[in-house]
Amino acid sequence: MLSQSKPVTFIMTSDRTKSKAFYQDVMGLEFDFEDGFAAVFKLFGAILRITEMKSFVAASHSVLGWDVENIEDAIKDITSRGVKMTIYEGFGQDELGIWHSPVGKAKVAWFNDPDGNVLSLTAC
Numbered sequence: 001m002l003s004q005s006k007p008v009t010f011i012m013t014s015d016r017t018k019s020k021a022f023y024q025d026v027m028g029l030e031f032d033f034e035d036g037f038a039a040v041f042k043l044f045g046a047i048l049r050i051t052e053m054k055s056f057v058a059a060s061h062s063v064l065g066w067d068v069e070n071i072e073d074a075i076k077d078i079t080s081r082g083v084k085m086t087i088y089e090g091f092g093q094d095e096l097g098i099w100h101s102p103v104g105k106a107k108v109a110w111f112n113d114p115d116g117n118v119l120s121l122t123a124c
Contacts, residue, residue, distance in 0.1 A: 007046040010038075011064060011117055016052040018114045023050060026081045058116035065120035071098055071107045074121050078111070086110040086118070 013019035020039040023029045029041040029048065038049040048064070068074040075085060075096050085097030088110070093099045097109045107123045 008049060009043065009046060009064060010049050010051055011113070012053045012056045012058075013050055013113075013115045013117075014052070014054060014056045015114065016050055019050045022114050023048070026078070026083060056115060058112075058118070060118065062110065062118045062120045064117070065122055067122050067124070069123065071109060071121050071123035072096060074123075075109055078121075083111050086112060 011019070011023075016039055020031070020034070023039075023041055024031045029043060032040045032042050032047075034040065038051045041048040041050070066074070075098070079085065087093050087097055088099075091099050093109070097111075099108050101107070105124050109121045111119055111121075113119060
């Protein structure tokens with residue numbers, strides 16, 4: 001039953017107005033509606049709910065990512081809209097912030113939303 005259902009993912013924020021603007025204007029997600037609990041976006045067959053929590057503190061791990069065809073182009077696109085890629089000490093990322101898997105073809109790059117939630121881009 002669940003394999004045929006639309007997934008819903010949640011991002012917590014301490015400032016829903018700022019997060020809504022980031023996900024809509026910077027990330028280019030399609031805004032669906034807002035109610036007393038969340039700003040809701042369409043997320044390519046899924047639903048993203050941006051939910052406000054006044055005492056929210058972001059985790060240090062990725063909470064949402066996108067599988068992209070061309071990671072270099074995706075990075076150039078989002079950085080042109082003000083996103084700053086995260087460079088982690090000792091990861092050996094390239095000048096765009098891309099980590100290349102030592103086994104396989106995976107490439108991953110990280111960045112943060114306004115609350116510090118870790119987001120990622122992946123290309124395989």
